[in-house]
Amino acid sequence: MAQLILHPGKERSLFRRHPWIFAGSVDRLEGRARPGDTVTVLTAEGKALARAAWSPSSQIRARVWSFDAEAAIDHAFFKRAVAASVARRAAIPALHGQAGVRLIHGESDGLPGVIADRYGDVVVLQLTSAGADKWRDAIVAGLVQATGCAAVYERSDSEVRGLEGLESRTGCAHGALPAGGLTIVENGVRMEVDVEGGHKTGFYLDQRDNRLLTGQLAAGRAVLNCFCYTGGFSLQALAGGAESVLSIDSSAPALDSARRNLALNPQLDVSRAEWQEADVFKALRALKDEGRKFDLIVLDPPKFAPSAAHAERAARAYKDINLFGFRLLNPGGILMTYSCSGGIGQELFQKIVAGAAIDAGVDARIIYRLSAAPDHPIGLAVPEGEYLKGLACQVG
Numbered sequence: 001m002a003q004l005i006l007h008p009g010k011e012r013s014l015f016r017r018h019p020w021i022f023a024g025s026v027d028r029l030e031g032r033a034r035p036g037d038t039v040t041v042l043t044a045e046g047k048a049l050a051r052a053a054w055s056p057s058s059q060i061r062a063r064v065w066s067f068d069a070e071a072a073i074d075h076a077f078f079k080r081a082v083a084a085s086v087a088r089r090a091a092i093p094a095l096h097g098q099a100g101v102r103l104i105h106g107e108s109d110g111l112p113g114v115i116a117d118r119y120g121d122v123v124v125l126q127l128t129s130a131g132a133d134k135w136r137d138a139i140v141a142g143l144v145q146a147t148g149c150a151a152v153y154e155r156s157d158s159e160v161r162g163l164e165g166l167e168s169r170t171g172c173a174h175g176a177l178p179a180g181g182l183t184i185v186e187n188g189v190r191m192e193v194d195v196e197g198g199h200k201t202g203f204y205l206d207q208r209d210n211r212l213l214t215g216q217l218a219a220g221r222a223v224l225n226c227f228c229y230t231g232g233f234s235l236q237a238l239a240g241g242a243e244s245v246l247s248i249d250s251s252a253p254a255l256d257s258a259r260r261n262l263a264l265n266p267q268l269d270v271s272r273a274e275w276q277e278a279d280v281f282k283a284l285r286a287l288k289d290e291g292r293k294f295d296l297i298v299l300d301p302p303k304f305a306p307s308a309a310h311a312e313r314a315a316r317a318y319k320d321i322n323l324f325g326f327r328l329l330n331p332g333g334i335l336m337t338y339s340c341s342g343g344i345g346q347e348l349f350q351k352i353v354a355g356a357a358i359d360a361g362v363d364a365r366i367i368y369r370l371s372a373a374p375d376h377p378i379g380l381a382v383p384e385g386e387y388l389k390g391l392a393c394q395v396g
């Protein structure tokens with residue numbers, strides 16, 4: 001097995017159990033390794049620290065599979081790791097009875113580059129690193145064994161695969177998709193999941209608990225849901241008794257899916273829902289000009305800052321939408337605002353939101369801190385920014 005030798009002192013992040021080894025930390029590779037092959041990681045002094053997947057074309061040159069430098073990285077290793085991830089979800093009471101659950105959350109489950117989401121009988125798998133790609137068959141077999149699922153559909157079409165020198169790959173890796181399309185029930189609301197064409201693996205499971213909270217806060221309120229995608233927050237708000245729900249997204253296919261989702265739920269009052277295809281930045285200004293007001297506003301934008309390099313521009317974008325969010329609220333109204341940007345930490349996000357409230361001239365306080373659902377664990381070594389963060393702020 002090839003050996004990856006670190007520059008002096010570059011083992012510190014590994015001692016904190018951070019699984020990434022950047023190109024700048026690598027002194028040399030001794031022996032031969034193809035992309036995805038397992039290498040042993042050694043300090044400059046020759047002490048073996050870990051086993052990792054080699055990825056020569058990525059800035060993240062290696063990702064750790066095990067901090068036991070003697071661990072066998074083989075089929076059995078992946079079957080055990082997959083089974084352990086699935087078992088962790090089974091032990092969380094809040095996930096019992098949920099049809100849509102994230103089963104594997106990459107680094108946080110010790111499986112860098114592996115995402116697996118279960119939607120009923122179908123597991124959608126996304127592999128984003130050379131190492132994960134190499135062990136595809138073992139991971140698929142592990143998922144089938146641990147879940148008994150009817151199908152594993154692969155959505156390895158994320159752009160980041162390009163950085164790893166990988167082509168995109170989609171299609172069934174096991175079984176077949178149900179002929180009539182796939183739906184799940186999330187907290188009493190039926191939603192279609194387009195595993196072939198939807199974003200990511202088809203659905204944003206990380207917001208499940210926050211969608212439920214929105215429903216609980218929605219009774220009698222005029223709701224505005226920005227970046228609504230397939231209407232997850234909108235439908236929970238309707239289910240919770242919202243007086244009206246205006247939902248905005250720039251994607252026509254997402255809005256079509258949202259309308260179909262509403263039709264899948266005959267218990268909800270269609271006449272209270274309004275859908276608008278628009279750029280949220282412009283739509284918020286137009287709503288302000290029209291003098292519209294709301295009692296509950298959800299802002300769940302896409303990643304404005306994938307990394308710290310984009311933080312400044314992203315901060316302006318967050319400030320802008322939150323400023324208008326606050327301006328459009330009635331007294332006593334609630335703004336539920338999120339960021340999933342790796343480049344914006346919790347503290348900075350709160351500062352941006354606080355600045356927006358001041359500029360909007362409102363007196364606001366945080367009533368809930370919002371995070372991703374528990375099937376999206378966060379490894380303790382993961383940097384602060386790298387997860388969903390949100391605030392529910394009530395204005396005076």
Ligand code: SAH
Nearest residue numbers: 204227228229232249250251279280300302
């Ligand atoms: N809240 C959703 C997920 C949002 S994903 C849920 O719970 O399922 C982000 C959405 O923002 C996508 O649907 C994308 O089409 C939309 N989007 C991105 N940029 C936008 C813009 N400038 N204006 C309006 N919608 C935008």
